Amino acid sequence: MISELTGITNAMVAEAPPLAAVAQEFAEFLGDLPIVAHNSKIEQGFLDSRVSPLVGGQAFTVYNSIDPLALLLPESHSHSMETLRNWAGVDLEDAHRADKDCQDLLKILVY
Numbered sequence: 001m002i003s004e005l006t007g008i009t010n011a012m013v014a015e016a017p018p019l020a021a022v023a024q025e026f027a028e029f030l031g032d033l034p035i036v037a038h039n040s041k042i043e044q045g046f047l048d049s050r051v052s053p054l055v056g057g058q059a060f061t062v063y064n065s066i067d068p069l070a071l072l073l074p075e076s077h078s079h080s081m082e083t084l085r086n087w088a089g090v091d092l093e094d095a096h097r098a099d100k101d102c103q104d105l106l107k108i109l110v111y
Helices: 002-006 019-030 041-055 066-072 081-088 098-110
Strands: 035-037 062-064
Touching: 019 041, 035 041, 035 098, 041 062, 062 066, 081 098
Parallel strands: 035 062
Antiparallel strands: none
């Protein structure tokens, strides 16, 4: 299912280091800066349940971009990334890939 959505296969991540090996580096990179994510419940849950215990209980602040976008576009039937990409004129190529989704969200928010 995830492979169909993202194009990422198990083979592509087979050699990736385990979360425990990179969690501290991620936490240090982020510092006390917040994360902005679209429909961020999944990200917040993952950070709280999986990453925070690995880095001494560090709390992560995640802002949900749906909230301000829903205020800006109350007439929209959907506030999905696909709908917002279309609204802001952002191409759909490589959607559901982390870097591209981050760049696209920034473009949408700037728009």
